[in-house]
Amino acid sequence: MVNNVNIKSTLLLFLFFIYENSFYGCNLINSTLQGHSRYVISLILLLYCVISVKYIQYIPKGIKQCFWAIVLIPIISMVNCFYIQNQPFELSILTWLGHNAHFLFLFVLFFYKIKINEIVVAIRMFAIIYSILSIVQVINPSFQILFATFNEDGSLFMRNGIVRIVMPGSSFVLFAYIESLYRFFENRKKIYLFLIVFFLVSIYLRQTRQLFLAIFIVSTIMTIHSFKETRNKTYIFTFVIILIIAVLMNFDSLFGAFISQTKDEFNDSDYNRWVAYDYFFNEIFSNIFVFFFGMGKAALNSSFAKKIEELWVYDGISRNDVGIVGEWYTFGLFYVLSYLRLCYSIVIKHRRYIYPLVRYFVICSFCHCMFIFPLDDTVLWSCIIYISIKSINTNDSSFNRHNKSLYQSGVLGIK
Secondary structure, eight states: OGGGSOHHHHHHHHHHHHHHTHHHHOTTSOHHHHHHHHHHHHHHHHHHHHHTGGGGGGSOHHHHHHHHHHHHHHHHHHHHHHHHHOOOHHHHHHHHHHTGGGGGHHHHHHHTTOOHHHHHHHHHHHHHHHHHHHHHHHHOGGGHHHHOOBOTTSOBOEETTEEOOOOSOHHHHHHHHHHHHHHHHHHOOHHHHHHHHHHHHHHHHHOOHHHHHHHHHHHHHHHHHHHHHOSOHHHHHHHHHHHHHHHHHTHHHHHHHHHHHHHHHHHOTTOHHHHHHHHHHHHHHTOHHHHHHOSOOOOTTSHHHHHHHHHHHHHOOOGGGGHHHHHHHHHOHHHHHHHHHHHHIIIIITTTTSOHHHHHHHHHHHHTTTTSOGGGOHHHHHHHHHHHHHHHHHHOHHHHHHTHHHHHHTTTOOO
């Protein structure tokens, strides 16, 4: 697989992924400077969008509509943000440039004719470094000052007796885990078994129960599919049995604290996440315009942002804790429906033509969307959409004939 990639393109993708994820959340990076640089990057992406506009005709209609809705609906939300939260349009525009505009990275991928394998290898490289940094923080406490998250009192962000690793970029690790599991079922090489365990350890250190559940669901689906398709069923069956036995033997040490914590939280009527669901649902249904187009995204240092911060500080309510409901509150029903339709297009409508890794990743992301909304990783999802488009153009014969000229130019090659 590595032999089929352009080293320069792959390395540049890898470095851009690091930049987009705030250099793994390194505390030495000037966040203000990086925030300003994102505006510059957005303007460059807008330029690529203009010069690459010819590629729009090769995007399947359903995916095209979802993509533009995800990019443009937040602009409509600025109106609600202005009239309800008194947030100036210029601040909302800067917020859009710093986040949603980065979906336009799709056109950079088109312009440079990036191969699917190059994207996958770059994601794997990012995930490997992410996992190394996660594990090193637990092994070497002195390293934690660079990447660990701190509480307001200066203490480390702990859960279940160990440092909780909350570096940005965990979705890349999820994709890399799914890719490794898929490759292992495909060719049963030991290196992929090592990567499976390696990425799982990294995800475990994040200590997010919703991710565990999503991984369990997608891993089960992948195992069933692999069991149906492979001739050597004994090998897959043995691997699964050994994995189940290993988990059961260490179940209490691995998940006992999580289960105890979850029980305590569900027994507590003031459990913050459920209070947050109630709060944001009330906000959504209180205004017809907010219902359809959202309240808009709070700009840094605005009065709206201070209101959001006070909700967290005094009431423990956070938009980030309620996933798709929080996104509904921010950008409205049409934005959420666009995400759901995108998932439908990739997983169901075009399932025969789309790269399996993408389908499995979208399923996994959907499984945790009620708690962690996937589209916050804009560049990763622009890659997911790009791979989906290339897969359809390559594998769907009816779409292939319509776009024959594109194949002749070599733009949509998959090798």
